[in-house]
Amino acid sequence: MRKSFLVFFAAVAVLCSSCKSTKVSRYSDSESVKDLSGYWNENDIKIVCEELIKGCISSPSVANYKATNGRKPIAIVGKISNKSSEHIDTAMVAKRFQTAIINSGVMYFVADSEQRLELRAEKADQAENAYDTAKSIGNEQAADFMLQGTVYSHVDAEGKESVRTYQVDAQLIDIESNRILWQDEKVIRKHVKKAAAKL
Numbered sequence: 542m543r544k545s546f547l548v549f550f551a552a553v554a555v556l557c558s559s560c561k562s563t564k565v566s567r568y569s570d571s572e573s574v575k576d577l578s579g580y581w582n583e584n585d586i587k588i589v590c591e592e593l594i595k596g597c598i599s600s601p602s603v604a605n606y607k608a609t610n611g612r613k614p615i616a617i618v619g620k621i622s623n624k625s626s627e628h629i630d631t632a633m634v635a636k637r638f639q640t641a642i643i644n645s646g647v648m649y650f651v652a653d654s655e656q657r658l659e660l661r662a663e664k665a666d667q668a669e670n671a672y673d674t675a676k677s678i679g680n681e682q683a684a685d686f687m688l689q690g691t692v693y694s695h696v697d698a699e700g701k702e703s704v705r706t707y708q709v710d711a712q713l714i715d716i717e718s719n720r721i722l723w724q725d726e727k728v729i730r731k732h733v734k735k736a737a738a739k740l
Contacts, residue, residue, distance in 0.1 A: 579733035581627055586634055588727075592709070593725055593726075594641035615686070617688070618638050618639050625707070626694055634709070684716060688711060694705070702734050704733075706728065710726045
């Protein structure tokens with residue numbers, strides 16, 4: 542009798558736990574994103590990229606280019622390297638850089654290498670099938686500057702506490718001369734304290 546009661550109680554417990562619905566919180570702004578693990582996340586990308594681009598677009602080199610050439614410089618984002626100990630999607634970092642540059646209005650931006658291949662294929666197709674309205678293949682604008690960057694990380698841990706340090710370096714490079722026109726870094730540190738295991 543006691544055994545059947547325990548089996549019944551366990552079945553009821555499982556049934557009750559399965560009745561609980563999954564809770565989902567939607568975030569429309571990355572400022573609201575919770576940092577659950579202490580690892581690199583979307584909010585870190587936003588903070589780092591926006592602050593670095595603020596420094597980049599206000600640099601004397603960008604202002605001098607416009608004054609000397611009579612137009613805004615044209616930029617492109619190059620390789621963003623991940624030299625951290627984590628798997629970091631550097632494509633997200635590159636897109637954040639791109640968005641910040643475009644929205645600043647200080648520099649023009651051209652399509653990346655993958656986009657250019659698709660656009661050239663479209664122009665070739667237009668030349669063959671829409672001759673009267675086809676867009677010219679030879680009118681692309683070349684980038685003047687390339688933005689490159691690197692993500693680093695370091696973890697200092699003892700027991701259940703750790704300090705996670707993330708550093709993103711960025712450089713704006715003159716494509717023609719290879720001169721580094723601007724360089725800066727942004728560091729984010731996180732103190733992570735794990736809860737003690739419950740007995």
